[in-house]
Amino acid sequence: MKNSLKNRMNIKQEIIEIVRSELINLGSEERQLQTKRFFREKIDCYGITNPKTHALSKEIFQQIKHLSKDDVFDFCTTLWESGFLEESIIACNWSYKFHKQYVPSDFEQMEYWIQECINNWASCDTLCNHNVGSFIEMYPEYINQLKTFTQSENRWVKRAAAVSLIVPARKGMFLNDIFEIALLMLTDKDDMVQKGYGWMLKEASKAHQEEVFDFVIEHKAIMPRTALRYAIEKMPPALRELAMSK
DSSP states (O other), rough: OOHHHHHHHHHHHHHHHHHHHHHHHEEEEHHHHHHHOSSSSSSSSHHHHHHHHHHHHHHHHHTTTTTHHHHHHHHHHHHTTOOOOHHHHHHHHHHTTGGGGGGGTHHHHHHHHHIIIIOOOHHHHHHHIIIIIIHHHHOGGGGGHHHTTTTTTOHHHEEEEEEHHHHHHHTTTHHHHHHHHHHHHHTTTHHHHHHHHHHHHHHHHHHHHHHHHHHHHHHHTTTHHHHHHHHHHTTTTHHHHHHOOO
């Protein structure tokens, strides 16, 4: 047992070192500056394009694909805890590789990443759109957990409540829950939260245009204009004009 644990720890250390060494080699100061311009908050990054980050993620995953989901999730937590943008994206990719094997207890791990590790919109959206969204489709009872996120003081946790439903919303799913989450954050003053639930409503409008339009009209007097504009972005011009009118 002790030897087995030691071997797993050695593999983990080796893989994490490979990831970070490759990220350093691929990164550049020029790209770091370019990347940081997309964020208002201070972020740590190596300065690598998204395509190169995804390619590296896929390449290194071949060395650990034989490991268990729990072992890979452990690797992902170490990457998340670094605070570096590219490491969080790799962690999202690796944990999503197991999305067909998700079980209810995995939500606790995802919740930790959301509450303790996310520090920017890109990491938030990547994790929540794909990993958490897939989990919610499999276990819709956990939407209630997303609703508790709306009461957090952490802007990324609140944004996660909405953007976790982006892909399900696009499929026409969970409309009543989407409206409830939007209502819980309707007057939030944080524009990243406003954009998050506005985006969720926009995706829901693709399958439920009339219902989303009615929701916007009902609440437009108090809905921040940022959220409103996001919500109606894909609607016909006449509906957008009506929704934006005073």
